[in-house]
Amino acid sequence: MRAVVIMGVTGCGKSTIAAALCQRTDAYLIEGDAFHPPANVRKMSAGTPLTDEDRQGWLERLGQEVIDRLARSESVVLTCSALKRRYRETLRQAVPDLGFAFLALTPEQARERVSHRAGHFMPATLVDSQFRDLEPPYGEPLVLAVASTAPVDAIAEEIVAWWRELE
Ligand SMILES: Nc1ncnc2c1ncn2[C@@H]1O[C@H](COP(=O)(O)OP(=O)(O)OP(=O)(O)O)[C@@H](O)[C@H]1O
Numbered sequence: 001m002r003a004v005v006i007m008g009v010t011g012c013g014k015s016t017i018a019a020a021l022c023q024r025t026d027a028y029l030i031e032g033d034a035f036h037p038p039a040n041v042r043k044m045s046a047g048t049p050l051t052d053e054d055r056q057g058w059l060e061r062l063g064q065e066v067i068d069r070l071a072r073s074e075s076v077v078l079t080c081s082a083l084k085r086r087y088r089e090t091l092r093q094a095v096p097d098l099g100f101a102f103l104a105l106t107p108e109q110a111r112e113r114v115s116h117r118a119g120h121f122m123p124a125t126l127v128d129s130q131f132r133d134l135e136p137p138y139g140e141p142l143v144l145a146v147a148s149t150a151p152v153d154a155i156a157e158e159i160v161a162w163w164r165e166l167e
């Protein structure tokens with residue numbers, strides 16, 4: 001397992017935890033949001049949820065980015081919502097032995113976090129649609145689920161320990 005996706009709904013802490021994880025490892029960080037085509041970002045900014053079709057090209061691109069980076073770096077951390085099982089399968093097809101750390105939280109907690117965050121394109125009104133799309137990854141291979149309300153350091157340490165065991 002040389003690459004791990006930090007996954008979950010908007011506001012679950014993907015960027016925060018991925019940064020903390022990369023501080024503790026040599027992993028290269030790929031911010032999935034940076035690869036959304038402008039049309040996707042416009043859509044989300046306007047309060048319209050993305051469809052499977054909107055996400056397909058983005059997921060394929062992310063798989064390719066991880067592969068390219070693994071040719072040059074020992075390990076990679078990718079932030080990606082990866083809400084549905086089929087999205088995770090798209091990533092797994094590109095990158096065998098891909099791990100997923102799922103940051104779990106409630107809709108109320110997500111709404112609270114997203115509504116207090118400045119300078120981000122994602123409106124809090126999209127939280128409900130994120131939970132409608134979410135298929136938690138329980139039972140899938142190489143998955144760690146953590147409560148995203150734990151302290152950032154504790155979550156990062158837990159992911160590092162899990163990763164080291166499976167490396
Ligand atoms: N473990 C935590 N405890 C408390 N607050 C947290 C924790 N993790 C993240 N946060 C806060 O929650 C908010 C959302 O975090 P972050 O932007 O990392 O989430 P995200 O999943 O990357 O969101 P998005 O997918 O919408 O970009 C931020 O204000 C962040 O500081």
Ligand SMILES: O=C(O)[C@H](O)[C@@H](O)[C@H](O)[C@H](O)CO
Pocket residue numbers: 008009010011033036050055080081082083122130
């Ligand atoms: O699949 C999706 O709907 C998107 O990836 C969203 O989850 C956002 O991009 C992100 O979480 C907000 O920054």
